[in-house]
Amino acid sequence: MKKALQIRLPPLPTIKDIIKLYKLQALKQLSQNFLMEERLIDKIVRAAGNITGNTVCEVGPGPGGITRSILRQAPQKVILVEKDKRFLPSLELIADATKHKVDIDIIIGDILKTDVSQYFPSDAKREWLDSPPPINLIGNLPFSVSTILIIRWLEMISKQTGPWAFGRTRMTLTFQKEVAERMAAPILDEQRCRLSVMCQTWCNVKYKFDISGKAFVPKPEVDVGVVTLTPFKYPLTKLPFKMFEKVVRQIFSMRQKYSIRGARTLFPENVCEEMALKMYEIAEIDPVTRPFQITNSEFVRICEAYNEIINMYPEFKDYDYRAPKIKACRVEGMELKL
Incomplete structure (x- = not known):
């Protein structure tokens, strides 16, 4: 078992100072909420397990709160995928402070359109039936894309493509609490739904803990749940x-x-x-x-x-009950499909 190491980061402005320095405001249209409490940030990263020496891809790092916690655990490489280019200076500040200790790639782009696996080191690849590869996906996901993203990732898992071309890559992610509960909901649970079955067919899903909405700035109307997902060696189905x-x-x-x-x-x-x-x-x-x-x-x-x-x-096979119904009518002795 790898021994967990710690990297001591050089003095950096606090996340609150970074937000003030660069005049960063959370954008409602991007479902942005900043997690400020270091204790909770560290708890999210600990939920991913021992990431020392691993490649870690963080989705939506924002001003870099979770990024700092990840770096303190001495990963080999960190890949940051951030859609909002306003955060680039604050992320570059962190990258510059650790440039001789950790390899950091900053990708300004939409995670829904980014193949992060192209940035993974080739020696991290494992066979599917082996232990999970030394790769972790971690993210405080915007509510607006979280469900779309996890369904897309589940499809990649089913095809063993993208991050899962490297093996059973593990995920540690935040969701709106209700969504997190649905993902982990067992049979007969009031939250049991389509998302429950889809997640549990391809992954071992664990609901780790709640984070109160009060811990975020601005405060969202809902609380947050932290979930880990590890793809099964043998998914419950091989159907498309x-x-x-x-x-x-x-x-x-x-x-x-x-x-x-x-x-x-x-x-x-x-x-x-x-x-x-x-x-x-x-x-x-x-x-x-x-x-x-x-x-x-x-x-x-x-x-x-x-x-x-x-x-x-x-x-x-292609029947869609929502499609317009085809009706037959007769016009001057001819039958037409409308």
Whole structure:
């Protein structure tokens, strides 16, 4: 086991001083909130485990509060991905202060459009069934992109691409508390939803702790939850991600009703009842089970049954119940599709 080291950072202005010095204000349109309390910042980084000698990619470092805590743990390399270029001077200040101790890359860009794996050292790569690679993704995520980002990352995990081309790269991330609770929610939990099943199908999800909204500037209307995710060696399914997500999404679209109600929307109206019942029969699931009562493995069986049906009836594969309905009418003896 690696021994955790500590780097002593040279004297730097406090984060509060940095914000004043560069006249930085949190932008509401970017869902920015600054975490100021060093004790809580260190707690987030500790949740990632021993990162000494690792490559750490921090998403949304802002003025650099979490960045400083990461650097004190002596990683080999730190990659900072920040969309807001106003933070570049404060991040460059930190990079300059540690330039002889840690290799730092500062990327000004949108994490949704950035392939961070191109900055990972090649010797960090591991086989999927090995222990996780010496790579960590850490971030105080803006609420506006957090769910979009985690779904995108889960798809990458399913394909073993991006950061997960290097192995089972671990994540330590902050989310709006309600979102964090959904990610970790077990069967029958009031927060159980599509996101619960998607996360738990590909990852071991652990809800670590809460952070009060009062610890942030400006104070958000909600509290924050810290979550760690470690990809499974063997995910619960090998089905295509988008197919699996489609089935789970539709079943949870009517969360409080019998799950068969949402399942019907996977098929055209003229056959929806028959096909949905057939799918549940193949999966051996009671049609009157409610979505939050269905286990992850049972969702896998439902999706496998759906896959079996669309292999028999390929025309159902691209059916979208939200698409405009095609109606037939007759005009001067001709039948037209409208």
